Amino acid sequence: MMNRRNLLKTIPAAAAASLLAQTDAAKKARLRTAICAYSFRTQLQSKAMSYDDLVRLAVDLDVDGLDLTVYWFPSTSDEFLLPLRRLAYRNAVEIYSISVRTDMCKPPGPAREKQAAELRGWVDAADKLGASHIRVFGGAIPKDSNEEQAATWVTDMLREAAKYAGSKGVILGLENHGGVTEKASTVLQIVKAVDSPWVGINLDTGNFNRDGYKQIATCLPYAVNSQFKVMIRDESGQTVPADWPRLVGMFRQAGYRGYFALEYEEKDDATAAVPRLTRELNRIARQS
16 A cells, blocks of 8 residues: 555655645544634623623633624724734634624515625625634525525525625635525535535534434535534424534544534523533544
């Protein structure tokens, strides 16, 4: 069997380096943990917690990054965004993603243009924060439409949005989040049709309405970010506790390189639950 050293002798160095990099990429996962700001929606909305506090919490809980849900941003001005970016850098915390509201189930017209303009604005905000990913939603299927037509509208909007996002080095992750993105098959259909290196899947482990593990597995090759939930739906659609070791193993086997952002949506106080769950997710994700 030819080993790496013999391989390097038989082909040019640059080609060998490229080949070995591709081989490694297909085998070795790179897993990082993060906190999703949405976990602290009550505290952020009431101003009991700030986005600066999330940076400090990331340090305390020893996570690598933050996925910042933008719903409670006081503004998108430089006066807010740039100091937050500086604080994160000075604490070795990566603001790698922001999460925004979008509804892309729009036919051509003013409503679609409004959505497109808002998304371009969030791309600019992500760029200023140093975030390379934005979580976006497909939206609900309009009553006078159907899944196929709605998926076409989402595809068209994402394809156009990817051009601007790509010009800023920002990836758009389409989340499986009900509506037109309720099924893995439709999410994959949209992402494949867009066919852009700047569009992938923001894979939420708790959002499929049934057969969660199977649907997650089909999406893994296109996952550019992941939000980890406490619960998952089984084959019958029943909500059950998520098997995190199983999920992490699936991501690892798929060669996923990215973040697991803990997104806590249960009833217990997030200030108590998130630290406990984060320690558990860190332990599982960092096992060799």
